[in-house]
Amino acid sequence: MHHQKLILFDFDGVIINGIDEYWFSSKLACERYLLNDLQNLNIKKYIEAPKIFIEIRPWIKYGWEMVLITHEILKKHKPLNNLTKNSFLENYEKNCSNLLLEYSWNSIQLQRCLDDARVFQIKNDFKKWISLHQPFNEVVNFIKCIKEKGYKIGVISTKGKTFTSKILSNLDLFPEFIFGYESGTKVDIISKLSQSYDIKGFIEDRRKTLSNILQNNQTKFIDCYLAEWGYLKSTDKEDLPQGIKLLKIKNLEDLVAN
Numbered sequence: 460m461h462h463q464k465l466i467l468f469d470f471d472g473v474i475i476n477g478i479d480e481y482w483f484s485s486k487l488a489c490e491r492y493l494l495n496d497l498q499n500l501n502i503k504k505y506i507e508a509p510k511i512f513i514e515i516r517p518w519i520k521y522g523w524e525m526v527l528i529t530h531e532i533l534k535k536h537k538p539l540n541n542l543t544k545n546s547f548l549e550n551y552e553k554n555c556s557n558l559l560l561e562y563s564w565n566s567i568q569l570q571r572c573l574d575d576a577r578v579f580q581i582k583n584d585f586k587k588w589i590s591l592h593q594p595f596n597e598v599v600n601f602i603k604c605i606k607e608k609g610y611k612i613g614v615i616s617t618k619g620k621t622f623t624s625k626i627l628s629n630l631d632l633f634p635e636f637i638f639g640y641e642s643g644t645k646v647d648i649i650s651k652l653s654q655s656y657d658i659k660g661f662i663e664d665r666r667k668t669l670s671n672i673l674q675n676n677q678t679k680f681i682d683c684y685l686a687e688w689g690y691l692k693s694t695d696k697e698d699l700p701q702g703i704k705l706l707k708i709k710n711l712e713d714l715v716a717n
């Protein structure tokens with residue numbers, strides 16, 4: 460059976476740089492939806508995403524973690540700062556779980572606060588919300604170009620599907636598939652797609668996600684590309700296993716070379 464060619468893209472860090480939006484929305488989530496008492500937070504301290512938030516970004520997987528990290532940076536007492544950053548990152552996942560326990564929060568609740576903050580902005584000032592996302596124009600143009608060549612496009616995001624769709628259509632991008640955090644793990648999504656499509660590549664800026672693809676029997680044959688322009692840890696580019704290629708933004712065309 461002749462399958463159609465499909466290329467898969469992660470969203471944040473691959474098609475767009477959403478760091479400003481994440482900071483703004485996470486702050487709004489803390490301020491408006493999460494906390495009744497803002498006494499302990501320097502809510503006005505950073506208008507723009509601070510350096511520490513940008514530095515921690517490569518460790519973050521889900522939107523709810525953004526809200527938690529933002530809260531910790533803005534905290535008046537013992538905030539997450541340059542002195543505490545390294546020890547926090549050494550045990551990142553465990554530290555996040557401990558914080559949830561400490562505050563009696565859960566990930567679903569934090570994700571809902573973030574989503575509510577986005578819905579609020581979309582309703583009040585859609586243009587401003589959209590303007591917080593910076594597209595990687597080379598990637599946007601590449602997607603348009605390969606679509607014309609007959610490739611099918613899939614975008615797999617850890618944002619909500621509705622938000623991802625709105626940002627994509629604002630960029631004049633209309634992929635065949637858009638998946639958000641509601642759709643399950645990337646491995647499961649790609650595994651299902653691989654049964655009906657000839658997947659020509661998956662471009663992602665989180666190395667761990669690509670490793671998971673390679674470790675799964677259904678998906679291990681897929682060409683995985685680590686997006687060099689995304690949010691990478693300093694060690695991410697070192698000793699890449701066979702199966703993960705480092706992709707520079709100027710070499711996107713390599714994906715469709717043969």
Ligand SMILES: [Mg+2]
Nearest residue numbers: 469471472664
């Ligand atoms: Mg990403």
